[in-house]
Amino acid sequence: MELALEKTMIQNEPxxxxxxxxxxxxxxEGPYLDLSGRSLLFExxxxxxxxxxxxxxxxxVDKGALFEAVESTRALFADLIRCEPDEICFTRNVTDGIAAFGTSIEWKRGDTVVICEALExxxxxxxxxxxxxxxxxxxxSVASDRGALSLEKIIDAIDSTTRVVAVSAVSFAPGFTFPVAELGAECRRRGVLLLVDAAQAIGVANIDARQWKADAIVASTQKGLMALYGLGFMFVRQEVAETLKPAYLSRFGVDQEGHEAHLGNPSSDAYAPGARRFDVGNYNYPGIVTVAPAIRMLLELGQEQVESYVFGLAREFANRILDLGLPxxxxxxxxxxxxxVTVGSDLGSEHDSTGDHDMLSLYEHLSANRVRLSIRRNLLRFSFHIYNNxxxxxTAVAFVAQWIERHGSDARALTRT
Structure with missing residues (x-):
């Protein structure tokens, strides 16, 4: 069933x-503010x-129809990030995509990869x-700068041995955006490959693979794409993909016509064009048919409008939390x-815990009142999507205010941090 939305509608209308x-x-069912963990499933x-x-x-099951669904969904995702379908392959998740890309490079001993281990x-x-x-x-590994990744530090870390720089477009905690396009321009100038983890950006931020000058972009479908675990996408820029040799070779990774089980000449069959050479499998058909309607809706809404609306909600929430005196x-x-939006003063190292008893008390109060959120690296993490309003x-701010009122001196201690 399609959303009855006029393409000419002013998308910010309520x-x-x-x-x-x-x-x-x-x-x-209550404010669901945990997109960064996983999304609500699109009906x-x-x-x-x-x-x-x-x-x-x-x-x-019609296998031919499933193959058509694969290609339709590939094209939808390509439209979402403004690239060509041949530059898209299917993966299991972000890790799978990064590993597939990384192991296909012809490395030399002493080559380097630049990352920010503390924030990734x-x-x-x-x-x-x-x-x-x-x-x-x-x-x-580049050091973080008060919870942010410094563009200057990343660029300074690049030298003649650097083959790849890997960054996140939006960090999972504390949730800061990164100027990918500026780094992409510098990497392209130096002949360094840029891989972007878009797990926290896809489906929410307005992504343009060409503008980013990214060589690879990896994403999964359970967050901003409002679908299932176990499916991901990888973009590989056409010119780069043609130089890569995947670690795994599948019937779908070679360029030949005919039945899916047709055996051509495995020793000499050419790789499939572009990123398709990374397709392995049978595909994750349940994941593919589930994510396609969500991507269609995002395209219909327009990614510029989606970003404006969702980021706007987060800005309003952050300001109202600050106005209550919380950090x-x-x-x-x-x-x-x-x-x-992450609430707290100190970015920790533990993935899903906090040693701050006041923060934990606030988290428990919100959770008990059906406000869904996460704890990440000592911070309370609230994250928004198109289904929020x-x-x-x-509701969430009211429960925060209620907790402050009930906890008296404890709450005042937290607001002074």
């Missing part, structure tokens, strides 16, 4: 976003998944250390802001 929210039944995606499962249950999700850390163990390369990491919203902000 009626548009009300129509969107109505397609997420979970949005009425049309669930409908498509149910139809697929129904066909499986009675033995009426483990999905963008472990693959590079795995490649280091296998190929003898060095992982050069928002990074201060007032600015150029660093995204759909993620002003009423979610009002």
């Amino acid at each position: 009626s548009c976003w009300h129509a969107v929210r109505s397609r997420f039944p979970g949005a009425e 049309d995606g669930r409908t498509a998944l149910n139809a697929h499962l129904d066909a499986l249950s009675v033995g009426l 999700h483990p999905a963008n850390v472990y693959p590079w250390f795995g490649i280091s163990r296998k190929f003898g390369i060095d992982v050069r 928002v990491f990074g201060g007032r919203p600015g150029s660093h802001s995204s759909q993620i 002003e009423s979610d902000i009002d």
